[in-house]
Amino acid sequence: MARKQQEKSRQTKQELMDAANELFGKKGFMETTVAEITKHAGYAKGSFYRHWASKDKLFLEIVEDKLTQYRNLRDDRLGKAASLEEVMNIIWDFLENIVRDHNWAKVFLEFTVYASRIPELREDLSLSQYRFSETVFANLIRNFIETDYPPEKIGAFNTVLFEGFMVQNALKTGVVDLTDVRETAINLALSKGLKKAE
Known part of the structure; x- marks a missing residue:
């Protein structure tokens, strides 16, 4: 029973x-x-x-479930990656899947702005299970970095590029498409993370 x-x-x-x-x-x-x-x-x-105690808590659980699904697809491929370029492409495939879910991307942005004004929610949303942080990003690429450049900085730049694109895309104000953002992010990671050929 x-x-x-x-x-x-x-x-x-x-x-x-x-x-x-x-x-x-x-x-x-x-x-x-x-x-x-x-x-x-x-x-x-x-x-x-x-x-759930509130609609906020329900939303956080939905976010966690969605990101877990996306991460499972990504992580299967990451385990087989052999280079920084390959890892970066896998990460950006993961990010593109999020963007393709148009309604969800907009709702997540709306919730992010809402949560930014509520300390407890802001703290919850900063946890890695709810967003793609520079620390998570750094941990995914760390083993492929050949230089002394901090992988956290590469992660931060990629996170800013992605989140900036999400805002621009939601507002439909940009002339830059995701392919341009992806290319820029990957080129930046490769230029900072790989030793120059002599």
Whole structure:
């Protein structure tokens, strides 16, 4: 009986997450209410609060799930990489997958701006499971760096380029496409991370 209840609880939670994900994509994070999420999923509000303390916590769990899916695809390939250039291309394939999910990219930016004003959320969002940080990036490329240039700086530059592109893309203001950003990021990493041929 307990197993059946646990399974029902997992199913309810997943259906609420799916409903939230759909509504966030259509309406945005701020405009979507807990009442709309529960109604869309066919549950009472109490079902929501049995799983999350707030809409913010639900969103963070969705972010973590999405990034875990993307990272699993990336990590399978990273284990076979043999050069800095190959690793950089795998990382940028991962980042491009995020950008291709247009609605999600916009909602994540919206939530990031919202979270920046709430200390607890800002702290949560800075954790590596919720974003692509320079530290995570540095750890992925560290073994392929041949120079004394800090891999954290390469990670920071790539993170800034990617996040800047995300903002520009969401606002539809740019003349630079992701291919240009990717090429610039990879060239920068190679020029700073590899020894020059003599």
